[in-house]
Amino acid sequence: MILPRQFLQFALIGGAGFCVDTGVLYLLHEAGLSLYIARLFSFMAAASFTWLGNRHYTFNSGREGRRSISAEWLHYVLAMGAGGLCNYAVFATLIALYSGFRQHPWMAVAAGTAVGMSLNFVLARRVLDRPSH
Numbered sequence: 838m839i840l841p842r843q844f845l846q847f848a849l850i851g852g853a854g855f856c857v858d859t860g861v862l863y864l865l866h867e868a869g870l871s872l873y874i875a876r877l878f879s880f881m882a883a884a885s886f887t888w889l890g891n892r893h894y895t896f897n898s899g900r901e902g903r904r905s906i907s908a909e910w911l912h913y914v915l916a917m918g919a920g921g922l923c924n925y926a927v928f929a930t931l932i933a934l935y936s937g938f939r940q941h942p943w944m945a946v947a948a949g950t951a952v953g954m955s956l957n958f959v960l961a962r963r964v965l966d967r968p969s970h
Contacts, residue, residue, distance in 0.1 A: 843958075848954070850895060851954055855950050862875050876928055884913070887917075892913075919956060931944070
């Protein structure tokens with residue numbers, strides 16, 4: 838069955854995206870941005886990374902006649918926005934309420950990512966895995 842394989846690939850690419858998200862977050866925070874602002878940028882970097890990975894590996898089916906690559910990226914990032922809002926809400930809440938998460942923000946990124954992953958899989962599947970017209 839294709840769905841379990843797709844979910845596993847989506848999760849593996851998401852794991853790599855988590856590393857991108859966390860790495861960019863730490864770099865920007867070290868450069869002086871607050872964790873909250875840095876996370877907005879790190880999420881966009883991770884969403885772009887996962888779009889590319891999922892586009893080529895997870896949902897690589899019949900792209901002929903589809904929207905342009907820039908339109909597809911924008912559609913994907915907007916679709917990931919729902920999961921991203923849940924992800925960011927969990928992250929921001931944990932950072933605001935618990936000093937341990939402020940000291941180790943990767944844990945708040947992980948918690949937010951876990952919350953948003955299933956929703957994002959469903960949304961990504963709708964954006965990237967539709968039959969071509």
